[in-house]
Structures are given as structure tokens and as C-alpha cells.
Amino acid sequence: MRVVVVGAGYAGTVAANRLARKAKTAEITVINPRPDFVERVRLHEQIAGTGTAATPLTSMLRRRITTRLDTVDKIGDGEVTFGGGSRLDFDYLFLTMGSTVTPLAGTLLVGTWEGAVRARDALAELPRAGMVTVIGGGLTGIETAAEIAFGRPDLQVTLVGRTIAASLSKGAQERVHTGLYRLGVEIIEDSVVHIDGGTERGGADTVCLQSNRQIASDLTLWAVIGSVPGLAGHSGLQVDAEGRATVDEYLRSVTDPRIFVAGDCAAVRGARAACATALPQGVHAADTLAHMVEGRDPIPYSMGYAGQVLSLGRRDGLMQASRRDDTALRLFIGGRTAAVGKERVCRYAKFGARTATYAWLRAPK
Structure with a gap:
């Protein structure tokens, strides 16, 4: 079974590692334009010079996973077409490219x-x-x-x-x-x-x-959140008004069930762009394919939020509690405790992507 993962962010990295662990015979190729796994939650540290956001993919992906540094021009009909015109066949594909940003001129x-x-x-x-x-x-x-x-x-x-x-x-x-x-x-x-x-x-x-x-x-x-890459729509997959690929309850493209979509480029109702969204979706998509290979019935995707965290420098932060539908509650924690909590959340996200071990809340009933 040939599996291609397009994009090595949180969703793509955890999906590849999870599938390598659960589907031993799968030949997995991860395609990414750069040789590093980028912690987007640390890009502000990268900018300010207080930390770094990049880790080599060689230390994030399991050994039997193949990495190809390239850009993808089109997907569909069981093959990936690269920017240079070469092609790669697949039995299943994970589209996990995340989001992109279109800045205002001069920024x-x-x-x-x-x-x-x-x-x-x-x-x-x-x-x-x-x-x-x-x-x-x-x-x-x-x-x-x-x-x-x-x-x-x-x-x-x-x-x-x-x-x-x-x-x-x-x-x-x-x-x-x-x-x-x-x-x-x-x-x-x-x-x-x-x-x-x-x-x-x-x-x-x-x-x-x-x-x-x-x-x-x-x-x-x-620092404004942008849109998603146009690969899904350009490849003929059904997309929503924002260009995100429309998926079924198992995170499969409604156009081509061989294609799983996770992270920012997946049109999942109630989801927001965050590693707290990408990681559960990547894990669930990988588990779904593993179940299918074993002849088991897939389980519908379900995910609820617990809150939001942010840093205010290295010594201050805020942790906002929320309902599972992501609406904010009055409860929040600020100060150094929240700064420590935010750091632990960031470390857990990277740990989850690398080990393919991640837990989350189910959606509200």
C-alpha cells in the first residue's frame, strides 16, 4: 500500500507517524517543500530571537518513512504531479498542507x-x-x-x-x-x-x-490568518467558499475517498486553524485508514476544544477556558503560571506529532 502525505506540519507529521505505527506494510512518503518541521506556534519566538521554530524532519519522522523535498502541482487519479512535471503514484493520500498567508503590500x-x-x-x-x-x-x-x-x-x-x-x-x-x-x-x-x-x-x-x-x-x-493553498480546488476536489476541501464524517474527500484531508485545509464544521485541531484530525485520519486496511468499520471524527493559550513574552501568558464548542468561558488564568502552561502545550503538540500519541476531547453532544 503506497501512501503519500502532502505537507509535514502538525497534521501531516502525526498522520505519517501514526500510520507507520499502525499499518506496518504501508510505504509512506512525506512531501514537504523544506527539510524541517516548523512549529507554527513558535514563529513569534523565531522572529523575536527568543527561540527557534524549526526541527529537522529526520528527527520527527519514523525511520521507515521516506521524505521528498518538493512542491506539488496537482493530485488526483491516484497520482501526485510535482512542480517539475514528475509524478508519483499512490493508493491513498493525506492532504495536510495547512494554510497560507497573503500579506498587505509593504509588510x-x-x-x-x-x-x-x-x-x-x-x-x-x-x-x-x-x-x-x-x-x-x-x-x-x-x-x-x-x-x-x-x-x-x-x-x-x-x-x-x-x-x-x-x-x-x-x-x-x-x-x-x-x-x-x-x-x-x-x-x-x-x-x-x-x-x-x-x-x-x-x-x-x-x-x-x-x-x-x-x-x-x-x-x-x-500577523493576520490567511487562506488555504489552492491545491485541492486546482486538483478538482470539491471545496468550500474558503477553498478548503469538503470532507465526509471520516475526513475523506467527498470527491475522492482515497484522499484524506486534515488540518487547516479541511472543511470541518466548527474547526479553527490551530495545532489543537490539526493533531486530532491527523491522528483520526490515519486511524481511519488503518481500520479500513484491517477490514474494520471507520469511526466518525469527533473533536471538542478545551480552551486557548497564548504567551505574553517569556514570563507572562494567558490560558482561556472554553466550552467544547470553542465558545469562551469567563474562567481564565494569567501570569507566570499561564506562561508555563503555554510552554507545556507547545511541547506536548510537538511530542504528539513526533510520537503519534495524542489525546483530545470529543465533540459536545
């Missing part, structure tokens, strides 16, 4: 490895009192602004977003504001219209806001 990306490397280099070149603007009021933007302010207290850091920490409870939002203020981060709740100048062209930017306010910025970072 550097936060949510990709390549963007984080460029942002880190640009940040290191900034002199004292340099001005950094992070665009994006979600958890990615918050963590990026906080990490830079913690790692480079000599810089002026501004966080811009329509609403800061909108996914958290009101009390947790106020705690996030407090944590950012302690680090010296200026918070502006507004929308960015365009940028004059542009970081990539050198010199300072002028960040123009919907309220007609303008911000001077030596380095402007884009």
Missing part, C-alpha cells in the same frame, strides 16, 4: 517559516528606538507584539487590530491589554487601509488606518 509575514526568517533578520537590523508595527488583533499578532517587546525592550512596538483578542472572554481581553501595556506595547484598535513606503523597499513605512490616523513604522509585520 513581512509572520505566519510562515520563510516570512519569519526574513522578519527576524529585519528586526535584528533595527537600531534602538526603532518602530515596529504588528498588524493583526488575533492571538498570532498579540504573541508577536509581546515577544518582540520582551526580546527587544529598546524598540517601540505597536499592535494594530480591529479588535484585540476577540476570541477571548471580556475579562481575558482586559488581561491581555494589561500584559501588553506592561511590556510597553501600544494598542490601536483600528483597521489598516494601506501602507505608504513599504518595509520591503527600505526606509520607514506610513501605516494608514481607517480612522485617517497614520503611524510611522520602521518594520511592519503582517
Whole structure:
């Protein structure tokens, strides 16, 4: 049985390792454009110079798994077509490419490895009192602004977003504001219209806001969650309005049941882009194929959330409790305890991807 895994993020890595453990005769090939497993939950550390987000795939994947460094142009009809035109046959395929980011012109990306490397280099070149603007009021933007302010207290850091920490409870939002203020981060709740100048062209930017306010910025970072790659739709698979592959209750493409989809590129109702989503889906998809090979009936996918965690520098953080449907509860924990909790969550996510051992809550009834 030939199995191809497209993408070596959390979903793809855990799926490949899980299948290697449960389907001993499977020939598994993981296709990834880079030789590293990237912890997207640590990209803000990569940017700020307080940590690293990359680990060689050779230390993340089981030995009998083959790795191919390449880009995929199309999938379907039992074969993968690569960017250079070569092909690879498969009996089953796991589509786990994650999401992509389309930045506003003049900004550097936060949510990709390549963007984080460029942002880190640009940040290191900034002199004292340099001005950094992070665009994006979600958890990615918050963590990026906080990490830079913690790692480079000599810089002026501004966080811009329509609403800061909108996914958290009101009390947790106020705690996030407090944590950012302690680090010296200026918070502006507004929308960015365009940028004059542009970081990539050198010199300072002028960040123009919907309220007609303008911000001077030596380095402007884009920390807004993007869309998914167009591979599924380009390959003829049924996709939703966001381009995510439509799947059945077992995480198989409704167009081609030989193709499993997990992570950000899977259209699963109620799911959000997170390693807490990708890991359960990758495990379940692998288990489903293993059951099918053994002649057992597959089990429908079920997953519920427990909360959200974020760091506010290395010594502060927040843990937000939620219902299983991902709606925030009033309960949250802040401070150093939450920072330790966030670090443990990140380590557990990487441990789960490498060992294919991961537990999660079931969906609410």
C-alpha cells in the first residue's frame, strides 16, 4: 500500500507517524517543500530571537518513512504531479498542507517559516528606538507584539487590530491589554487601509488606518490568518467558499475517498486553524485508514476544544477556558503560571506529532 502525505506540519507529521505505527506494510512518503518541521506556534519566538521554530524532519519522522523535498502541482487519479512535471503514484493520500498567508503590500509575514526568517533578520537590523508595527488583533499578532517587546525592550512596538483578542472572554481581553501595556506595547484598535513606503523597499513605512490616523513604522509585520493553498480546488476536489476541501464524517474527500484531508485545509464544521485541531484530525485520519486496511468499520471524527493559550513574552501568558464548542468561558488564568502552561502545550503538540500519541476531547453532544 503506497501512501503519500502532502505537507509535514502538525497534521501531516502525526498522520505519517501514526500510520507507520499502525499499518506496518504501508510505504509512506512525506512531501514537504523544506527539510524541517516548523512549529507554527513558535514563529513569534523565531522572529523575536527568543527561540527557534524549526526541527529537522529526520528527527520527527519514523525511520521507515521516506521524505521528498518538493512542491506539488496537482493530485488526483491516484497520482501526485510535482512542480517539475514528475509524478508519483499512490493508493491513498493525506492532504495536510495547512494554510497560507497573503500579506498587505509593504509588510513581512509572520505566519510562515520563510516570512519569519526574513522578519527576524529585519528586526535584528533595527537600531534602538526603532518602530515596529504588528498588524493583526488575533492571538498570532498579540504573541508577536509581546515577544518582540520582551526580546527587544529598546524598540517601540505597536499592535494594530480591529479588535484585540476577540476570541477571548471580556475579562481575558482586559488581561491581555494589561500584559501588553506592561511590556510597553501600544494598542490601536483600528483597521489598516494601506501602507505608504513599504518595509520591503527600505526606509520607514506610513501605516494608514481607517480612522485617517497614520503611524510611522520602521518594520511592519503582517500577523493576520490567511487562506488555504489552492491545491485541492486546482486538483478538482470539491471545496468550500474558503477553498478548503469538503470532507465526509471520516475526513475523506467527498470527491475522492482515497484522499484524506486534515488540518487547516479541511472543511470541518466548527474547526479553527490551530495545532489543537490539526493533531486530532491527523491522528483520526490515519486511524481511519488503518481500520479500513484491517477490514474494520471507520469511526466518525469527533473533536471538542478545551480552551486557548497564548504567551505574553517569556514570563507572562494567558490560558482561556472554553466550552467544547470553542465558545469562551469567563474562567481564565494569567501570569507566570499561564506562561508555563503555554510552554507545556507547545511541547506536548510537538511530542504528539513526533510520537503519534495524542489525546483530545470529543465533540459536545
